[in-house]
Amino acid sequence: MFSKDIGIDLGTANVLIHVKGKGVVLDEPSVVAIETTTKRVLAVGEEARRMIGRAPENIVVIRPLRDGVIADFEVTETMLKHFINKVGARSWYSHPRILICAPTNITSVEQKSIREAAERSGAKEVFLEAEPKAAAIGAGMNIFEPSGNMVIDIGGGTTDIAVLSMGDIVTSSSLKVAGDKFDESVMRHIKNKYKLLIGERTAEDIKINIATVRPGGLQREMDIRGRDIVSGLPKTITISSGEVQEALSDTILSIVAAAKTVLEQTPPELSADIIDRGVILTGGGAMLDGLEELLSQELHVPVLVAEDPMHCVVKGTGIMLNNLDKVSKKKF
Structure with a gap:
């Protein structure tokens, strides 16, 4: 039935x-x-x-x-x-x-x-x-044991960070910085630097295809079309992964800062577990090039992207x- x-x-x-x-x-x-x-x-x-x-x-x-x-x-x-x-x-x-x-x-x-x-x-x-x-369970983490599990879920509207143990959340933070803010940052950068207006869909395409959050990471270029603010006419420019990294820098740093705060509020025994088990990244934002390396470097713990992060x-x-x-x- x-x-x-x-x-x-x-x-x-x-x-x-x-x-x-x-x-x-x-x-x-x-x-x-x-x-x-x-x-x-x-x-x-x-x-x-x-x-x-x-x-x-x-x-x-x-x-x-x-x-x-x-x-x-x-x-x-x-x-x-x-x-x-x-x-x-x-x-x-x-x-x-x-x-x-x-x-x-x-x-x-x-x-x-x-x-x-x-x-x-x-x-x-x-x-x-x-x-x-839900993200931690969907990523295959056993959150029902008396041990620490940390998940960072980067969606479209929010990034949710939590340490879980014995089936519940011990410490957490939720910030309104995620996929949409990444798109806005890219749109703002292109408007300020090139005086070019682009739409949400173009910004999302840039993020998916050439974005990196790590200096020296992905090395790609992409032609994008928009409306020139000065002339009002259509215009095409070429932007690189390095420029997108620069555009996303501040928004990514706010996620790093929130993750550090959650770790600082975590009981020492659970922190020790997280060093052993690592942090799991879920959500669409988890697929940004270089994010796991950057977070691992900043948090001093292993960071892994979940299998099929979008569906966790x-x-x-x-x-x-x-x-x-x-x-x-x-x-x-």
């Missing part, structure tokens, strides 16, 4: 859904396109993402989640309903139990809005879990679905 338990990684950049017994069945951008006059939803997910920066005035393309939390409640609800229906987890006679992940330091009001959006999208029951906990959180929800009774419905 098909189980109706589903796990959702409700990310700022992407929504991923795990259906119990089926695995990860959906991975789509957290984007919705709406016709402004009729308020009709035209596209959701990948189809809507392709419209970013290219839609006419009567169509607004919305990313309803910002910095890991809901910025537009109604659009988030619409998006969730669409995705839940798409994976066939809801029908007229049954409603799923939903396990949903959120950053560690969100307020009780923000937690309530996530829960309400899930309930109104057709959930029978809603369980909330901390993102770094949603895989973690899938494992947790087997033990839903142990997951809190209340504030974590």
Whole structure:
């Protein structure tokens, strides 16, 4: 019989859904396109993402989640309903139990809005879990032993850093510096240096294809097109990995500083475990060239990128679905 338990990684950049017994069945951008006059939803997910920066005035393309939390409640609800229906987890006679992940330091009001959006999208029951906990479980870490495990989950809107032991978070930090801020830093650098305006999608392409965070790391070049601020006309320039490293420097250093703070607040016995086991990197940001080497150098502990870092959180929800009774419905 098909189980109706589903796990959702409700990310700022992407929504991923795990259906119990089926695995990860959906991975789509957290984007919705709406016709402004009729308020009709035209596209959701990948189809809507392709419209970013290219839609006419009567169509607004919305990313309803910002910095890991809901910025537009109604659009988030619409998006969730669409995705839940798409994976066939809801029908007229049954409603799923939903396990949903959120950053560690969100307020009780923000937690309530996530829960309400899930309930109104057709959930029978809603369980909330901390993102770094799901990421650690999805990365294959055994967090239920009395020993220290550290995870750094770099998503689209937030970076969540946590030390876990005996199935729970011991110390943690969540900062609103992640994939979106990397894109903004690249856009700002190109605007300031070349007087060229580029869009979000171009900035993301640069980050994926040629970005490095380590001096002397990746050595690539890329032609990019945008609008010249002075002439207002289209223009093409070539940028290098070294320039992107320079552009990302400050944002990466803020993640390093937060990781150091978490380690400083960690009990000595658990710190010793982390030196043995190392730190696991998860999330899309984990794939930035040179990040594991830079973090290892700055934190003085081994740092490893998880296998399939993009799917660690949603895989973690899938494992947790087997033990839903142990997951809190209340504030974590």
